[in-house]
Amino acid sequence: MPPRTCALCNDARAILKRPKTGQQICKECFFYVFETEVHNTIIEARLFKRGDRVAIGASGGKDSTVLAHVMKTLNERYDYGLELFLLSIDEGITGYRDDSLETVKRNQQQYDMPLKILSYDELYGWTMDAIVSQVGKKNNCTFCGVFRRQALDRGAAILNVDHIVTGHNADDIAETVLMNIMRGDIARLGRCTSICTQGEDTIKRSKPFKYAYEKEIVMYAYFKKLDYFSTECIYSPDAYRGHARAFLKDLEAARPSAIIDIIHSGEAFEIKEDVKATQKNQQTCKRCGYMSSNELCKACTLLEGLERGMAHAAVTDRARKKLDAEGPAPENLRQIPLFRLPASLQAHSNGETGVR
Numbered sequence: 001m002p003p004r005t006c007a008l009c010n011d012a013r014a015i016l017k018r019p020k021t022g023q024q025i026c027k028e029c030f031f032y033v034f035e036t037e038v039h040n041t042i043i044e045a046r047l048f049k050r051g052d053r054v055a056i057g058a059s060g061g062k063d064s065t066v067l068a069h070v071m072k073t074l075n076e077r078y079d080y081g082l083e084l085f086l087l088s089i090d091e092g093i094t095g096y097r098d099d100s101l102e103t104v105k106r107n108q109q110q111y112d113m114p115l116k117i118l119s120y121d122e123l124y125g126w127t128m129d130a131i132v133s134q135v136g137k138k139n140n141c142t143f144c145g146v147f148r149r150q151a152l153d154r155g156a157a158i159l160n161v162d163h164i165v166t167g168h169n170a171d172d173i174a175e176t177v178l179m180n181i182m183r184g185d186i187a188r189l190g191r192c193t194s195i196c197t198q199g200e201d202t203i204k205r206s207k208p209f210k211y212a213y214e215k216e217i218v219m220y221a222y223f224k225k226l227d228y229f230s231t232e233c234i235y236s237p238d239a240y241r242g243h244a245r246a247f248l249k250d251l252e253a254a255r256p257s258a259i260i261d262i263i264h265s266g267e268a269f270e271i272k273e274d275v276k277a278t279q280k281n282q283q284t285c286k287r288c289g290y291m292s293s294n295e296l297c298k299a300c301t302l303l304e305g306l307e308r309g310m311a312h313a314a315v316t317d318r319a320r321k322k323l324d325a326e327g328p329a330p331e332n333l334r335q336i337p338l339f340r341l342p343a344s345l346q347a348h349s350n351g352e353t354g355v356r
């Protein structure tokens with residue numbers, strides 16, 4: 001049988017089958033369609049404006065490495081006028097994050113972008129290794145997730161950027177939609193598909209890979225020979241997500257459009273105004289100044305639990321009551337450094353947000 005020609009350019013030899021569409025195409029056309037789809041996502045959602053300073057949340061893994069490469073490519077090709085930075089969080093996981101950070105350092109050279117690394121140890125005084133030795137491998141991802149979210153915002157504030165892009169892809173979002181349906185979490189379901197989150201005076205987060213399939217990201221990294229780190233976290237016990245992932249992979253095998261279809265279903269759930277009204281107003285944490293819907297932010301509550309040897313109490317919904325029931329926090333309790341918004345956001349917030 002003669003070699004197939006590419007279904008897009010009708011010229012070069014097709015060497016791959018595109019996971020999203022099943023088309024047989026050549027390498028160059030694959031790069032072009034993949035990048036162009038991300039560009040279209042960015043333009044349709046109006047994610048950026050000229051002169052924006054944007055941090056790429058970089059873990060050294062495939063998603064964020066491909067994101068850094070594609071953001072640099074598109075910024076040059078379409079002259080977005082962005083200033084790009086790499087921002088990495090060092091959770092302190094020996095044998096995992098230390099190796100992946102070496103990859104990010106090489107990416108910094110390869111992509112010629114400034115890099116900021118911020119560690120849990122310097123922010124919270126605890127590494128994930130130490131946290132796991134206290135809490136075990138059950139709730140560790142709760143600590144890690146809360147600490148990472150805040151660490152990214154703090155890193156962005158240090159870089160003076162007010163927008164973080166992350167490598168979350170279509171598979172991640174579809175999995176989250178499924179998980180929120182299975183948990184009956186309608187408020188999260190309404191939010192989890194949005195490409196961009198931003199409160200009035202918070203650092204913007206967005207997901208340019210919202211419609212990019214994981215298989216295509218892996219293929220892109222492979223054919224571009226990108227330098228990335230592919231080991232899974234040694235403390236990854238999120239069994240529920242694992243089930244959602246396996247289910248999604250089965251659906252994708254039967255019908256590749258399943259991933260996008262699930263995202264579209266998630267998008268169709270809009271939160272009604274009266275549900276929105278019951279969602280708490282944003283304030284700032286009275287201990288560390290970070291954005292919070294309670295007096296204390298989640299990271300301060302979790303940190304207090306760790307410091308007082310009551311980490312398990314701190315992960316519950318009534319964490320504050322449980323901690324208070326054991327008496328007031330000790331005077332010399334370890335504090336997270338005060339949070340200051342990037343200068344561009346301080347101007348918007350009329351001095352309301354930030355530190356006291």
Ligand code: SF4
Nearest residue numbers: 141144145233235236
């Ligand atoms: Fe942190 Fe859990 Fe992710 Fe490991 S799997 S990096 S512990 S959130």
Ligand code: ZN
Nearest residue numbers: 006009026029
């Ligand atoms: Zn082609």
Ligand code: ZN
Nearest residue numbers: 285288297300
């Ligand atoms: Zn706090």
